[in-house]
Amino acid sequence: MVVTKDGVVVAESLGPDLRKEVVAAVSSHMIQVSARSLEDLGRGTLERVALTSAHGRMVFVNLDVGYLVVITKMEMKLGQVLIEVESAARKIKQLHSRI
Amino acid sequence: MGLWSNFKANRELAEARRDVARARSPYSIAQFIDKCIELGRLDQAFEDAERGIQEFPESESLQEAYKRMIRAKCADDLKAYRDEIRTSPGPKAYYRLACLYKEMRDLDQAVELARKGMEDYPNYEGNYIVLADLRYERFQRDLRASDGLEATQLFEKAVDLNGENYRLLFQLAEIYRAIGARDHAIAKVKMILNFAPDDRNALNLLSQLKSAKAPKSNDLKEILQDFERRAAAGNFRKQGQLSARYVANPGQLERKLPSLDRMPGFQRVVVLGPHGELLAAHPGGAQSNRNEADTLKKMFAAAIDCSLRMDISTFEKGLFESEVGFTYLVVADSLQIAVLSNNKVKKEKLRQDVHRFVEHELYI
Numbered sequence: 001m002v003v004t005k006d007g008v009v010v011a012e013s014l015g016p017d018l019r020k021e022v023v024a025a026v027s028s029h030m031i032q033v034s035a036r037s038l039e040d041l042g043r044g045t046l047e048r049v050a051l052t053s054a055h056g057r058m059v060f061v062n063l064d065v066g067y068l069v070v071i072t073k074m075e076m077k078l079g080q081v082l083i084e085v086e087s088a089a090r091k092i093k094q095l096h097s098r099i
Numbered sequence: 100m101g102l103w104s105n106f107k108a109n110r111e112l113a114e115a116r117r118d119v120a121r122a123r124s125p126y127s128i129a130q131f132i133d134k135c136i137e138l139g140r141l142d143q144a145f146e147d148a149e150r151g152i153q154e155f156p157e158s159e160s161l162q163e164a165y166k167r168m169i170r171a172k173c174a175d176d177l178k179a180y181r182d183e184i185r186t187s188p189g190p191k192a193y194y195r196l197a198c199l200y201k202e203m204r205d206l207d208q209a210v211e212l213a214r215k216g217m218e219d220y221p222n223y224e225g226n227y228i229v230l231a232d233l234r235y236e237r238f239q240r241d242l243r244a245s246d247g248l249e250a251t252q253l254f255e256k257a258v259d260l261n262g263e264n265y266r267l268l269f270q271l272a273e274i275y276r277a278i279g280a281r282d283h284a285i286a287k288v289k290m291i292l293n294f295a296p297d298d299r300n301a302l303n304l305l306s307q308l309k310s311a312k313a314p315k316s317n318d319l320k321e322i323l324q325d326f327e328r329r330a331a332a333g334n335f336r337k338q339g340q341l342s343a344r345y346v347a348n349p350g351q352l353e354r355k356l357p358s359l360d361r362m363p364g365f366q367r368v369v370v371l372g373p374h375g376e377l378l379a380a381h382p383g384g385a386q387s388n389r390n391e392a393d394t395l396k397k398m399f400a401a402a403i404d405c406s407l408r409m410d411i412s413t414f415e416k417g418l419f420e421s422e423v424g425f426t427y428l429v430v431a432d433s434l435q436i437a438v439l440s441n442n443k444v445k446k447e448k449l450r451q452d453v454h455r456f457v458e459h460e461l462y463i
Contacts, residue, residue, distance in 0.1 A: 017410065018409075018410075022408065022409075023409065026404075026405050026408045026409055027405075029401060029404075029405070030401050030402070030405040033397055033398060033400075033401035034398060034401065034419055037394045037395070037397055037398045038419060038421045038426065040390075040394045041391060041394055041395075041426070041439070042423070043421045043422070043423040043424065043426060043439070044421045044422030044423045045421055045422055046419065046420075046421055047420045047421055047422070048418075048419075048420040049417060049418070049419050049420070050417065050418045051402055051405065051406060051414065051416075051417040052414075052415050052416050052417065053406040053411040053412050053413055053414050053415055054237075054240065054411070054412035054413045054415060055206065055237070055410075055411045055412035056409070056410075056411030056412070057411070058405065058406070058409060058411065071409060071411065073207045074206065074207060074411075075205065075207045075208070
């Protein structure tokens with residue numbers, strides 16, 4: 001899903017178990033808290049977050065115009081996920097720069 | 100295996116065992132298990148993995164080592180069950196393979212197979228039980244009403260298909276009792292007594308249930324939501340070994356933190372307790388890191404909440420990258436550990452060093 005910091009969905013392709021509104025709202029909250037916290041800690045702008053939980057992973061990548069949010073199952077290796085996500089993020093950024 | 104190679108393997112194992120004895124931690128036990136796997140001593144690996152998990156149930160290293168061990172041990176079974184599905188698929192073939200994946204802790208595969216078995220053979224109860232067990236495991240860890248409801252619905256479906264499965268009925272009655280659904284539990288025990296009227300365990304459980312307080316409502320959803328509320332208030336979570344040790348003695352924790360100075364790029368570490376209370380920090384100690392701790396507490400809360408709401412279960416770790424460097428959050432046995440580093444360090448190295456610190460230094 002591509003979502004703005006305020007939770008507006010730009011584009012999405014979600015599995016059947018996920019609801020668009022919920023993913024957008026939760027992601028937006030996560031992004032806002034993370035970005036603000038990193039600034040408060042003096043660590044600059046948030047670029048990427050990779051969360052690992054007992055049953056899956058979530059990755060958030062800053063696209064400047066919004067964030068790419070990816071949710072995966074646990075069976076995918078983190079390294080593999082990050083390569084795919086980075087590649088997708090690059091393509092989206094290129095697409096945006098052409099518009 | 101020849102005599103010489105057997106002798107060599109024994110010597111290597113003895114050496115590895117001495118390493119564990121020198122500093123017993125989940126990390127060192129996991130390394131010993133890996134050594135056993137490498138040397139083909141799977142029974143030894145199994146024995147130590149079982150013992151290690153009992154001793155350190157929250158350890159990530161041991162869970163991973165256990166997975167590797169069980170995969171090595173069950174490789175032949177896995178092949179045989181996969182072949183069975185290919186050549187003569189049936190409800191039990193799916194059930195057996197799903198159970199094996201569950202034992203190997205490959206839960207995505209287990210769910211997928213049990214679901215497929217359930218869809219193709221809806222009149223066989225086994226695959227419902229596998230799915231229910233997995234959901235119930237998650238309920239026990241996360242204490243979320245939605246997981247509990249789904250687990251009990253799947254168990255009930257299995258009961259509908261086979262109302263004389265003693266183990267299943269007893270398990271379901273125990274689950275209902277644990278969440279406070281007394282009348283639901285009584286109904287299941289009565290089902291057992293219909294076909295086993297003298298069963299002592301069932302009679303004992305029935306008498307305990309009858310003397311228990313009746314819930315305010317009999318609606319399972321409401322009972323589970325009430326359970327979730329009480330869980331959120333911290334009424335059910337047991338404190339693990341690490342958090343019990345360091346919450347009681349944060350000074351001991353603070354003395355361990357300077358070992359992270361050796362980590363390349365290390366800048367700061369802040370450790371919070373199970374309720375987000377500041378336990379220790381380095382450099383500067385807890386008092387001078389109070390503001391950082393307040394901010395990190397918010398980050399942990401957001402990550403924990405995000406994981407649960409996205410249905411990916413309990414948050415374990417998160418790497419936050421920014422212009423200045425990395426902020427790595429790890430939850431270990433309810434302790435919330437935040438390690439800040441510059442961006443000169445390789446991410447994988449950061450993960451490994453923090454993992455070793457949590458799974459070894461903190462335990463010894």
